Amino acid sequence: MNTKTQILxxxxxxxxxxxxxxxxxxxxxxxxxxxxxxxLEYLQKYPDIKVVISDMKMPKMNGLEFINKAKETYSxxxxxxxxxxxxxxxxxxxxxSQLILKYxxxxxxxxxxxxxxxxxx
Numbered sequence: 001m002n003t004k005t006q007i008l009x010x011x012x013x014x015x016x017x018x019x020x021x022x023x024x025x026x027x028x029x030x031x032x033x034x035x036x037x038x039x040l041e042y043l044q045k046y047p048d049i050k051v052v053i054s055d056m057k058m059p060k061m062n063g064l065e066f067i068n069k070a071k072e073t074y075s076x077x078x079x080x081x082x083x084x085x086x087x088x089x090x091x092x093x094x095x096x097s098q099l100i101l102k103y104x105x106x107x108x109x110x111x112x113x114x115x116x117x118x119x120x121x
Contacts, residue, residue, distance in 0.1 A: 039066055053082055063082075064081065
């Protein structure tokens with residue numbers, strides 16, 4: 001029986017999905033999605049997802065747009081943003097309004113992400 005916490009990572013770059021999976025699959029049951037739309041499908045399909053980490057810059061729907069939409073239906077999940085860019089006013093607002101719990105910088109720090117996940121599960 002698999003008792004690992006299920007997490008969802010969304011990023012439009014396949015190499016980032018592979019890196020994330022490689023670094024976290026030993027500790028968590030990691031699902032990966034290549035878009036916000038796919039992420040929403042996974043949230044519906046896999047109700048046991050506890051933590052969602054999304055890239056910020058993606059085509060069609062950015063990370064905050066995805067989380068905003070996801071939280072309407074799945075408010076019980078814990079949401080984080082991963083970005084290769086400096087924090088924006090939009091991201092500051094997302095943290096202050098508790099849309100997201102935290103943001104991580106790329107290249108990601110495995111220990112920082114693991115600690116944040118452990119704090120919320």
